[in-house]
Amino acid sequence: LCVAYDMTGEKKYLDACTRWADMMVDYQRQMKPKGAYYLNYGKFRQPGEDEGWWFVADASTIASAVLAVAVRAEGEQRKKYLDSVRSFARLVIDNYVGEGGGIADGFWSFKGEWWSSTATFGTFLFHAYAETKDPEYLKVALGCVDWMNGHDFHKSEPPAFKSLCPPVLLYVFEFYAASLPYLESGSPRRETAEGHVAEALKWLADNQKGRGAKTDWEYLQKAKTYMSGLPYVVYLLARQLPKYHDQVAEADRELRYVTGLLFPGGEKPRLTN
Template identity: 50%
Template sequence: MEKIFPLSKNACTLVALVQSMSIVFVGIALAREPGLPGDEEFIYLPRLRAYQAADSEFYAQFLRLCDLEVAKLKDENSKDPFFIDSYGIRALCAAYDMTGNKKYLDAARSWSERMVRFQEKMIPAGAYYMNYGRKPGEPKGDWYVADCSSIAMGVLATAVRCNGTEQKRFLNSVQHFASLVMKNYVRPSGGVTDGLWPEFDEEWWCSSALFGSLSFLLYKNMGDERYLNVALGVVDWLNKLDLSNVQQPLPLSRQGPAMPMYVLEAYSAGWQYMSKDSARRKPRLLKSCGA
């Protein structure tokens, strides 16, 4: 089975890609850093209100895209990989923060519950189903840390906006996935392999960056130092790579802007933990560009 990846020859349809990428950049720009109820460290609503006032057309278009995503998520027979949905989920969480409209959070909750139900039947335990590759209950087939880290971030973004038993269920799901990866796929170098991918069994830029991003967000929410240590280890590993000339599958020459998007997501998620450490603030990709 050939790996599905954004901007590769086996990417999803153009319509799905354009929709998901539009939501990716707007959602990441507007979504607050997840924090559990009662966490007042990150005051985000004034910033969201400023976006609304500064460009009402942009704000309206963002909500129109979110409405399309709500409708899309109702199709449980969709063949789109779930990692694409996960970026839409994070955008819906931002839309809920901005408007208070529960339809956005309810869509995210419904999707997250589906992810957890699939996860409960997956082998290995803790893995997420990607909507392709290894299916729930199957002992064989490809399964990728990178895709599932994106799914986990969607579930986490939903969890921190829920309460009670539901919040605990979603948080436990994400922690179960993180434990699976930390025990089996985080290497002493700090890099992360991509799970059960026969083509490449070494540390990979994409799985490292996405699991690093998830680890920063888990530390933010759970306060467990293990997550921070893993995330900083990922950053140190990424900083040793020349990402503009990486000798790994799916390099910059093939992936184009997808590579810096994924890699820099890890840096943006962990910026507050790296802001005083100049050695960690610049990935080699930026250094090679003279940044």
């Protein structure tokens, strides 16, 4: 909706965004611990409760969305949203940054650094740094890059790290795309990150059905719907790495395939998970 507003200038899109952001800030003010966002699904921690599971990974995507609204807001409204995301960042930085630079996932059975919370919180921090220039955000975000760079995407290390699969590609490589403007050209950190990007793009070439791949991925099945979001990641990576600009055409092909699944014969899409 934020992008729809950018492209059309129609205020109805931004109004919908601010109504949602206002709701999330209102929920946040009731949450324990201070700074947490209400996930608004399942039976996990509710506003006002001081027990129950709560996840940094999921909350970080909310923070990124509130930040996206803040960027387009003005005056006191902008300040309210920025204060909200700063409060969330403070909560996570003070409590969930691990010794290796990765991010733990909050109130959950696994207490160690985890791939998804590292990816989504790291993505949020890079965007938050771009807006606020808070050096602490950049320092922690680069630590997330170091943690992610230290893993082999061919190997699964449960539960901390999964090998390449659709959800890892979506969240981790959205994160890498956000990180690239802040990784010094030619540095070991940058070279390792770009090596992982090359590996991810090869996985996509081997597994996307829009390119003719013969795989078992069913795009509309629960937990496999991440496949339909992966063209977005390719667009992000191609924007940051011109040598992969040819991948835009491949992402377009995949997006047309997904559209065909959702609108078979031009009919309205079926409800899916």
